[in-house]
Amino acid sequence: MLYQFKIGWRYLTSNLIQTGLLVLGVAVGVFVFVFMSALIGGLAVYLIDQTVGDISHVTVSEPPLAPAQLYPESAGALYAIENATGREATLRNTTEVIATLAQLPGLVAVSPQLVGNGFVTRGAVVNPVTVVGVEPDKVSAIADVAANLVAGRADLPTGSALIGQKLATDLGVDAGQGLRLRSDQGVDMTMTIIGVFEFGVAPLDERTVYVNEKTARGLFDLRHGVTRIELRIDDLWAAPSFAAEVAAATGLEATPWTESNGQLISGLDAQARSGDIIKGFALVTIVIGVASALLLSTYRRRSEIGIMRAMGASKGFVVMVFLTQGALIGLVGGLFGAGLAWLALSPFPPPGQIEAGGFPIDVSQGGFGLAVGLTLVGALVASILPARAAAKVDPVSVISQ
Amino acid sequence: MSAPEDIVVIEGMTKNFGSGDATQKVLKGIDLSLAKGSLAALQGRSGSGKSTLLSILGTLMKPTAGQHEMLGQDLGRISERDLTEFRNRHIGFVFQFHHLFPDLTALENVMFPSAMHMGRETRAARRRAADLLVRVGLEDRIGFRATALSGGQKQRVAIARALMNTPELVLADEPTGNLDRESADQVMDLVREINAEDHTTFLISTHDEKIADGCRRQIHLDDGQIVASAPPAK
Known part of the structure; x- marks a missing residue:
């Protein structure tokens, strides 16, 4: 010693x-x-x-459409740009993009989605909503809807919808009842509430309606492509670098969750x-x-x-x-x-x-x-x-x- | 000139404390030699310079001027590290207040100088330390902590510790100053015995005439100078 x-x-x-x-x-x-x-x-x-448990870690979308130029460009002339372009740009080559994404290490889940705005009505009550069209087997791929159900089921047959608890309360409806949905393309559909979920996150519980992909195509008059692809990865904090890899590999816009959750x-x-x-x-x-x-x-x-x-x-x-x-x-x-x-x-x-x-x-x-x-x-x-x-x-x- | 049997030689040694007008000259040109096996008493009034001289001889203090040789080495010319090692190998100390390490046993206290030299407690050192404790009559106190020993026992442990590395010179500063008469006599009997048997040189600073009379040489210091150095008057 x-x-x-x-x-x-x-x-x-x-x-x-x-x-x-x-x-x-x-x-x-x-x-x-x-x-x-x-x-x-x-x-x-x-x-x-x-905060992030029920949102996409990286969201892939087409770069925003160039705003329409209302007057031809000419020297000395004033011209106006219309920022609102109406419908979001759609991803046409979804299959190829998903195949490319599947090659990237760290990817856990992929959910192609059709997203648009609309209104739900029940009697005299009208609420604006975001309609998310997903593949039926990917209802819980990003936000775990199944785990947060308070009523009904989480499968999503055509003509059905999953809505949040707050929205259900506002409308005075529950699972099994009917609901009228009108998209911003002016398409009306009546659907059955197959399930009610509660994430405890206001944007989801108050304003999100999940529908089947086919139903969404009808609502938004979109035959091909998707609005966005939501991704989940194994390391949350790798989202910015993963998004950069996605952008490099696909040429698309890839937004990590950190960008929209700076606070x-x-x-x-x-x-x-x-x-x-x-x-x-x-x-x-x-x-x-x-x-x-x-x-x-x-x-x-x-x-x-x-x-x-x-x-x-x-x-x-x-x-x-x-x-x-x-x-x-x-x-x-x-x-x-x-x-x-x-x-x-x-x-x-x-x-x-x-x-x-x-x-x-x-x-x-x-x-x-x-x-x-x-x-x-x-x-x-x-x-x-x-x-x-x-x-x-x-x-x-x-x-x- | 030093004789071949001298183990310590100092010439023209001075020691000053302070500087300028406040300079205090404690040693004023000391010449002294100690032969191997000598048993000398260093006497003098308080403030005469005894402790300073012992400190310099023990290489714990450097002189202001003068020559200091021991075992043929000029101690004024070696580094502090070498001086520490030299002190460990060749000089033993016995202090008035024994200064044993309270957290170590008697055996561990005795082994300390050896452990400093070897870097650890060796089996050989353990044997020698035990032998030394037997020699000073403390075989039944080997495992006792220093705090559990009497004053006389502590001083005997201190003597054993001073002898651990078989030093050529043992410097003892009032080794019996804190003991009763009986214990003091026992300690001095022990010193004389070791001196006679091992030829270890002892220089004992003391105020006690009886202790000084038991030495073969008495060195009287007064005001920083040696005023007498001779065998005791019979």
Whole structure:
């Protein structure tokens, strides 16, 4: 055993209460670090799951149509551009595009969709809606409609519709009842409400109506192509790069979810920064605690250190004795704190399974290894000052004391 | 000139503290040699320079001027690191307040200088330390922490520790100053025995006339100068 280690260990174990309190202080700091990591990480997962869980990760569409130029361009003449182009541009070569997308790694689900606007009417009540036409077997490919059903079924035979709970309440209807839908192309259809869903997301629950692809083609008078292709990928955060790959591979416009959820991203960034600051303070507290305790030890053991130097201990030996103490405190306190945190946090359900009002703790994001590693480094850094002070003790000044 | 049997030779040694008008001259041109196996008492009033001279002889302090040789090496010319190693190998210390390490056992305290030299506690060092504790009459206290020993026992452990690396010179600063008469006599009997058997050189700083009379040479220091150096008057 390294002799420095032995002396450092003896110093620590000579006063178990003092050392125990010091280790406990370090452990509390590590606990805070892990708790904050798990909470901030869990909160991010929860918010993203709530926000992005039911939307497309990347949406592929034709680039917007060039606005119509109403007057011929001529020098010095004023001209007007009409921005509203009516119907969205459609993707004609859907099969080829989907085949190209299937080659890209990370793709989980593809859902070609026909999307348009319309109105639903029930008696005197008229509500504007977004009509989403999907292939029947892909109803739940992007937004998991089946998992969020509150009434009825999620299959989508021709002539049926799936509507949100809020819309159903506004219209005073339920699954099994009829509904009149009029598209912005002026096509009227009466359909049966086959199911009612509730995502807890207003745009979906209030204004979205899912219909069969065939029904949508009739409503929007669109024989070929689709309006957009929605994609889900295995890594949410890879959406921007995946979208770039899609755009490069297909020449189409590919929009990642991050582009339309900038506020969420910046909110999560701010939350992560706040967490980092709190974790930083926890580490600083550990460093200050270890440094002050070891400085006190240096002062208390001045005469011993002086005698060690007189007996032939080098300055390096004395430095190592104190660095060893710092490392041991950091390691033991770090492991103890990480263990406590694991015991305290592991009973929490994953963020995806929490009930309303629950703590979105994600233990897997606790950063246990990082916490122990940083604590060890912090404790070592904290012991440098006391170690240097100890190495400077003049034997002559303490021998006569 | 030094004799071949001298292990320590100092010539014209001075030591000043402070500077300018506040300069305090503690040693004023000391010439001294100690032969191998000598047992010398260093006497003088408080402030006469005894502790400073011991510190310089122990290489814990550098003189302001003068020559300091030990075992043929000019100690004024070697680095601090080499000096630390030299001190560990060739000089033993016994202090008035024993200065044992309270968190180590008697055996571990004795082994300390060896551990400093070897970087660890070797089996051979353990055997030698145990032998030394037997020699100083503490075979039944080997595993005791220093805090569990009496004053006399602590000082005997300190002597064993000073002898661990078989040093040529042991410097003892008032080694019996904190002991009762009986313990002090026991410690001095032990010193004389080791000196006689091992020919280890002892220089003992003391105010105690009885201790000084038990040495074969008495060196009197007054106001930073050696005023007498001779065997004790019978």
